[in-house]
Amino acid sequence: MFSNEGKNQLISLGPPDYRDSLSTMDFKEISPVLWTTDHVKEWMMTNNHSKLIHLFCEDHAIDGKALLLLTESDLRSPSLGIRALGDMKRLSMSIRQLQLENCDAIVQMGYDLSELIQMPKGLGSCYPLCSLRSVRDRLIHKDPSLSDFMERPGSQYQDDSGAENPGLQPEIGKTLLSLFYLFVVTWITAFVMVVVHDRVPDMKKYPPLPDIFLDNVPTIPWAFSMCELSGTLLLIVWLGVLTFHKHRFILLRRFFCLSGTVFLLRCVTMIITSLSVPGTHLQCNPSVDEDWQRLFTEEMYTSLSRKIQRAYIIWRGAGMSIQGVRTCGDYMFSGHTVALTMLNFFITEYTPRHMYFVHTFTWMLNMFGIFFILAAHEHYSIDVFIAFYITSRLFLYYHTLANNRSLMMRDSNRTRIWFPLFSFFESSVDGIVPNEYESPLVPLGKLCSLIYTRVFHFVRDTHVQLLGKRIKNTDPKSD
Structure with a gap:
């Protein structure tokens, strides 16, 4: 787990003199994480979202990092007040494309890609398996110290090759x-x-x-x-x-x-x-x-x-x-x-x-x-x-x-x-069945573990019931 200082180093924007010169650079030459509101203006003009520039850059001061973290639910919020559905959808597509192109930067900021980039229903199961894992591998290759952060329990980016896919049950x-x-x-x-x-x-x-x-x-x-x-x-x-x-x-x-x-x-x-x-x-x-x-x-x-x-x-x-x-x-x-x-x-x-x-x-x-x-x-x-x-x-x-x-x-x-x-x-099979292999002893071990658990619970419950009856029979107050 990173300390606050480590996280600040992870998303460091560079030395002070470099930050001062950002405003003079074209938005295509730098990472969206470093964009100022002026860079966001240029990006919105390039992608034909000129109508929303004043709303985003002047009223809400959205810079590059804020732009990368926007979701469609944010665009629907009354605080933004985007009335035209077409404008909102087109902007949502542009932001999603920008997020897909800068997955590494989003992960380095400590955010969950699967929550930001909501994929269509048919692709929901395969996207985290492919894209998030590839992002994880690229980041760890660049900075091995990220492995602890990525592999922590419950992390969206840990290697889940051994996890059960809910859409591929044996039935x-x-x-x-x-x-x-x-x-x-x-x-x-x-x-x-x-x-x-x-x-x-x-x-x-x-x-x-x-x-x-x-x-x-x-x-x-x-x-x-x-x-x-x-x-x-x-x-x-x-x-x-x-x-x-x-x-x-x-x-x-x-x-x-x-x-x-x-x-x-x-x-x-x-x-x-x-x-x-x-x-x-x-x-x-x-x-x-x-x-x-x-x-x-x-x-x-x-x-x-x-x-x-x-x-x-x-x-x-x-x-x-x-x-x-x-x-x-x-x-x-x-x-x-x-x-x-x-x-x-x-x-x-x-x-x-x-x-x-x-x-x-x-x-x-x-x-x-x-x-x-x-x-x-x-x-x-x-x-x-x-x-x-x-x-x-x-x-x-x-x-x-x-x-x-x-x-x-x-x-x-x-x-x-x-x-x-x-x-x-095929009613419960979602997507392509991956060619994953395991020892035939694994399902046998799971079966044995299941049988042991069931037998253990049965014996324990039976013992508790018998003990309860014995206590009830020997308790003088029960008379």
């Missing part, structure tokens, strides 16, 4: 609800895959459709397994990001919501049109493995329980061939491409920009995975293209709305109608 309940949404969608997808498998066109009557890529690239038998291996590697990287990301529950909620929505759309496209099998090597008959051979009987076409059993096999194996799942008819569009693309985009979005190796690695896995799908002749080229386009566009649209609250608030009713899941899951 575990919503995350569990989004997980349930994805769980239901995966079951619907598995059941639809059973239905479309039964409707796949006869390979003898309907040969593979013409396809530029499939017609010119020979079938690679092991390619589809390599595609699923690429997806597994992407999943491992994504789980690593979730483990250390501070806002892991927001990321999980978005991942479950977007994945469920894309796969739900895939159910519609799969069932409305059945494309012919893209490769003659594919076995679209009940002779793939023991489970399928046992379940592919004539009874299954009339038994719902049989279809549910087959859907469970697909769901249990996540639709992956390396898990023994074999399906046909689920071509428009590629579910493997959806998974690869979704994982890639989430990893690149929620890792720092300087991690070029990770981003390059995930994009290579994404592109090679798509190539392996086509090389295995498991999907038509249009299936893969549509899957990549829909997944990437939906991801970008979702995050564009989430990162720009003004776009959503501009027409909230329409947003709720067209994007109900987005409106629900």
